[in-house]
Amino acid sequence: MNLSPANQVGLTIALVVVAVYFTILVGWAALRYRRFRSLSGTDLLTWQRRRRWHDGLLAGLGVASAYVAVLNGVLGRPAHHVYSQGIMAVYFLAVVPLSGRIRLGLYRDGVWAENGFLGWGEIGRLAFREKPEIVLLLLRRGRRTRLYRLSIPPDEYGPVRRVLSDQIRTRRVVVEEPILGLGSSPETSV
Numbered sequence: 516m517n518l519s520p521a522n523q524v525g526l527t528i529a530l531v532v533v534a535v536y537f538t539i540l541v542g543w544a545a546l547r548y549r550r551f552r553s554l555s556g557t558d559l560l561t562w563q564r565r566r567r568w569h570d571g572l573l574a575g576l577g578v579a580s581a582y583v584a585v586l587n588g589v590l591g592r593p594a595h596h597v598y599s600q601g602i603m604a605v606y607f608l609a610v611v612p613l614s615g616r617i618r619l620g621l622y623r624d625g626v627w628a629e630n631g632f633l634g635w636g637e638i639g640r641l642a643f644r645e646k647p648e649i650v651l652l653l654l655r656r657g658r659r660t661r662l663y664r665l666s667i668p669p670d671e672y673g674p675v676r677r678v679l680s681d682q683i684r685t686r687r688v689v690v691e692e693p694i695l696g697l698g699s700s701p702e703t704s705v
Contacts, residue, residue: 527595534599537606544610550632551617554624560674561620561627565666570611577607619665621678626653628663635687641679643667651675656691 584600619627625634628651639656643649649672653663667675682688 527593530595530599534595534602537599537602541602541606541610544606544614547631548613548617551627554622554627554632557623558618559621559623559678560671561618561622562668562671564615564617564619564629566615570615573607573611577604577611580604580607620671621675626651626663626665628653628665630661630663633663635682636689638688639691641688641690643676651679 580600581604584597584604587596587600617627619629621627622632625632625637633653633655637655638653640654642652644652649667649669651665651667653665655661655663679688683690
C-alpha cells in the first residue's frame with residue numbers, strides 16, 4: 516500500500532511522537548523502579564499492589580506491538596516504524612509488570628502511593644476517605660497540588676493510622692491543614 520506524501524509525513528510525525536512518548540515513559544518508570552529498589556528493606560508497612568482488570572489487555576497490546584515491530588523490521592520499513600512499536604512493546608510487556616512489583620505503603624523515608632513516592636517532609640495535607648474503599652489522600656507541601664492516592668487494605672487501616680500518627684507526633688510530618696476540611700487539627704484527620 517502506497518501512501519501519498521502528505522499521509523507519509525503525517526504517519527512519520529505520529530510514529531515519532533509515539534516513540535518519544537513511550538521512550539519517556541520507559542525512562543521515567545526505570546527511574547521510579549530504581550528509587551523503589553533503593554527503598555527496599557526500609558519498609559514499615561507495605562502490601563502488594565492489587566491486580567487491575569485491564570492488566571491482560573495491556574499485555575495483549577504489548578504482544579501486538581511486538582508483532583508489528585517485527586513485521587515492520589522484516590518488511591524493511593523505516594527505523595522509526597520499528598522503534599515506535601518496539602518501545603511500546605517494551606513498555607507494555609516489561610515496564611507495566613515491573614511497576615506492578617512495587618510494594619505500596621509506608622517506608623522509613625515516606626509513602627509509596629499509587630502514583631509515586633512522597634517523602635514524610637513533603638507531605639502538607641492528608642486525609643482518609645473510607646467509602647467505598649479506604650484510601651489515604653496526600654498533598655505535597657507548597658504550591659504543587661498533585662494528589663497522591665494510596666488504597667489501603669482493610670486489615671492494614673489501623674496500623675497505617677498508627678504509623679502516620681507517630682510521624683505527626685515526632686514532627687517528621689507537619690500537616691498544614693487537613694484535606695477537605697476534615698477535622699479541626701492535624702491529629703483528627705489521621
